[in-house]
Amino acid sequence: MSEPPSDRVRARNTAGILLFIIGCLLSSVRLIQTSPNAAHLQPDDIARRAEHRFSALKSQLPASGVIGYIGESGNAGTEDYYLAQYALAPLVVERSKSHGLVVVSISTLPPKPDTEGLQFVKDFGNGVRLFSNKDAK
Amino acid sequence: MALGLAVICCLGSGYIVVTLGLPQSTPFIYQRMVRASLSTGFGLGIFSVIFFLARVLGLSRVLAIDLVVLGLLTVGLWWVRTRSKPAIIRMLAEETIALPRWLRRLLAVAFGSALAAALYSAILRSIVHPHGEGWDAFAIWNLHARFLFRGGEHWRDGLSPLIPWSHPDYPLLLPSAVAHFWSVLGQESTAVPAVIGLVFTFGTLGLLFSSLAILRGRTSAILAGLGLVSTPFFVEQGSSQYADVPLSFFFLAVIVLHLDGESRGDQSLYRGYGRLALAGIAAGLALWTKNEGMLFLVACVVAQIVVRGPEWMNRLAFFILAVAPFLMLVTWFKHSVAFPNELFSNQPKMLHKFLDSARYWAILKWFVRDFLRFGQWWPIPGTLLLALLYVVVAGKHNWQNSQQFWTSALTLALTLAGYFVIYVITPYDLDWHLRFSLNRLFLQLWPSTIFVFFLAIPAKVG
16 A cells, blocks of 8 residues: 655645646747737738739639749749749649740849740739740650 | 538548447546547548548549448448447546645646637637648648649649659648548638648647546646647647648557556556557558658557567557558558659668768757757746656656556657658758758657656656
């Protein structure tokens, strides 16, 4: 049979569990502090803006297959490219010029994407242009 | 109407599968809670597999398939029930941590407050980030869901090697479950992946709480639940529409369902092979969630053999039998549909990295650093809080030395060791890879670690 715990053991357990509770509650407070402000909820609409940006272009593209994409280089350009793929799925959007149709995404900042060898098809506004590549296989 | 029917089919299928594997109903709320928590994840897993197979076979009426599956499962349950013996009603475990009443009340209030804070934060985050928080949500998981939903017969295009950054080799549990609900709705709704994320997050909490309430008493369950729900990173990731929290749910389910009732009466959650089959299904669904599921499965099998010995082999065979359909599905997916994983693409370089001791040292430093930083706890790291709690509460009592404990602990340790090895051979820049993934790998094991930690607290302290 196990002996009942002494007062010292009880006090130590109580202190340990109180410390654990305090540690957990402080982290919960931090969670609330880092949460969005309920009074000013501002949905992050990056993906929705990308949908809107490419919506006119979508009607000019085939329902499936692979198209090319060129745009700004670097991290910002990568996010734009991912969002273009997200908006244009189920088309596969490869970051290359070697396809019959190539989407060109132009940001407000220079340098402009290199469209050499491509033929302009249409400007859809919001920095979205469609080019064709007759040399593509 | 159609959505309501789909939700009923999803939860109903999960519930019946779980009920087939567990003893007949018992009057204890915690046992019902275990069943309900498992049903959510299992239901979503079944829904994912149904949709994927429907796409492979070119079937479009998914709701009709859902109804047929639910019907077949119901018949199966009726057949089993008419032939099985009445349930054995088990007593709940004696409290392993005895506290004065005022402290028990304080603990319950703290848990309620932390739960409310987590719900509040998760819901607000889901509203503010409708397409998920972070690139992986839209560049991997929701993108794959779009290909599955929008692509029709061209759904495989989403797994094209032309877009390697979207990780075309990643298994499809999450995207396929999302696409299933979109198909029923007839349109894409950002609410679907958000709700699925929340279901897995709070389902994991429910499973941790209820299984510990049965095995170690209500106080341990509340302490564990408080520890999980107060982990800011768990709540953030749970609402981010990534696959790490769903994976952590299935890892925990495997660990919980693997416990047997051999050494102590209060540890007998469920007896027999049905429980093992459910553990196998949970391991299979982990395989279908993320590549790390394979590592966990191997770790689980090795741990069972090492700790339980040869007499466990026939039970292990039953577990593997339950995993087998998922193993075949994932193997077929990897070899016939998806692009090969880039981790293993350059074997001569892998060997060179294996022999580079500097990589081991760098990874070890990251592991130690993230052990303290993990979870975005403030101001005391959660891992330290747990360690402190053990030292204080367990005191001079002996370590829990049951086979259940050691099997679970070894499974987690081997998985962690596997993660370490993956970093050793990674083709990516090591610092970059560790910086952007190590905390999520720790998170995958966190609910199971908390569970095993409270399993380790010796019987009757306080």
